[in-house]
Amino acid sequence: MTQLNGSRRVVLHTEGLTKEFNLGSVVVRALRGIDLDIYANEMVGIVGPSGSGKSTLLGLIGGLDRPTAGRIEIDGIDITYMSEGRLTEVRNEKIGFVFQFFNLIPTLTALENVALPIQFARYPKFDPEKRARELLELLGLGDRLHHRPMELSGGQQQRVAIARALANNPPLLLADEPTGNLDSEAAAVVIQALRDVWRETGTTVVLVTHDPALARKMDRQVTLVDGRIVG
Ligand SMILES: Nc1ncnc2c1ncn2[C@@H]1O[C@H](COP(=O)(O)OP(=O)(O)O)[C@@H](O)[C@H]1O
Ligand SMILES: [Mg+2]
Numbered sequence: 001m002t003q004l005n006g007s008r009r010v011v012l013h014t015e016g017l018t019k020e021f022n023l024g025s026v027v028v029r030a031l032r033g034i035d036l037d038i039y040a041n042e043m044v045g046i047v048g049p050s051g052s053g054k055s056t057l058l059g060l061i062g063g064l065d066r067p068t069a070g071r072i073e074i075d076g077i078d079i080t081y082m083s084e085g086r087l088t089e090v091r092n093e094k095i096g097f098v099f100q101f102f103n104l105i106p107t108l109t110a111l112e113n114v115a116l117p118i119q120f121a122r123y124p125k126f127d128p129e130k131r132a133r134e135l136l137e138l139l140g141l142g143d144r145l146h147h148r149p150m151e152l153s154g155g156q157q158q159r160v161a162i163a164r165a166l167a168n169n170p171p172l173l174l175a176d177e178p179t180g181n182l183d184s185e186a187a188a189v190v191i192q193a194l195r196d197v198w199r200e201t202g203t204t205v206v207l208v209t210h211d212p213a214l215a216r217k218m219d220r221q222v223t224l225v226d227g228r229i230v231g
Helices: 054-061 084-094 110-120 128-138 154-165 184-201
Strands: 008-023 026-039 043-047 069-074 095-098 172-176 204-209 220-225
Touching: 008 054, 008 204, 026 054, 026 204, 043 054, 054 069, 054 172, 054 204, 084 095, 095 154, 110 128, 110 154, 128 154, 128 184, 154 172, 154 184, 184 204
Parallel strands: 043 204, 043 220, 095 172, 172 204
Antiparallel strands: 008 026, 008 069
């Protein structure tokens, strides 16, 4: 199933990806035909002004929402018309998500938050606690394993969220404005941590941001305007 393009494996492929939202009498055309290929080990920034469709695109890629038209393949698997149950499995195995507001479970420790997706995996590839500990150490949080989210700074919480996203060693890590809620110092630490784990794990990173300076730190930039790729 794996697609090769030259020697590079395509981890994400979209074709004519279209998303419209029907709001009574008004139709919002959020994505107007996105053709995108992202290769293994790339670190891609998706940049564009607010409302250009970045989050909509990431949501479709991540199987959180369904397209109006077009096609999506993740690691050679067509997810476009997949059943909800199977999609949940693919998501758990193939995709890690990092959100702007961390979305950690407040009652669980850092270690427990990171271990959770492994415990939910249908065929777990790792010992949950051992893997969680290793990832948190890799992200510089070896001394914060038993802290709950409220006992951590924003930047630390986001690093826990990155560790959680990588728990099942997904080929694709998706991040939507991961530094949008952090001050510039914490943001720089988080981006450096992301680069470190990217290099260490070989996962492919797709990061959405409205901040051109952050997008420039990625290896490749895709610019969205008004639901279309413009560069
Ligand atoms: N659930 C929704 N219902 C209706 N319109 C939506 C919904 N989600 C996004 N949109 C619209 O789609 C467009 C793209 O939104 P979004 O993908 O969130 O942009 P970005 O992340 O680039 O700021 C915007 O015009 C937005 O208002
Ligand atoms: Mg957005």
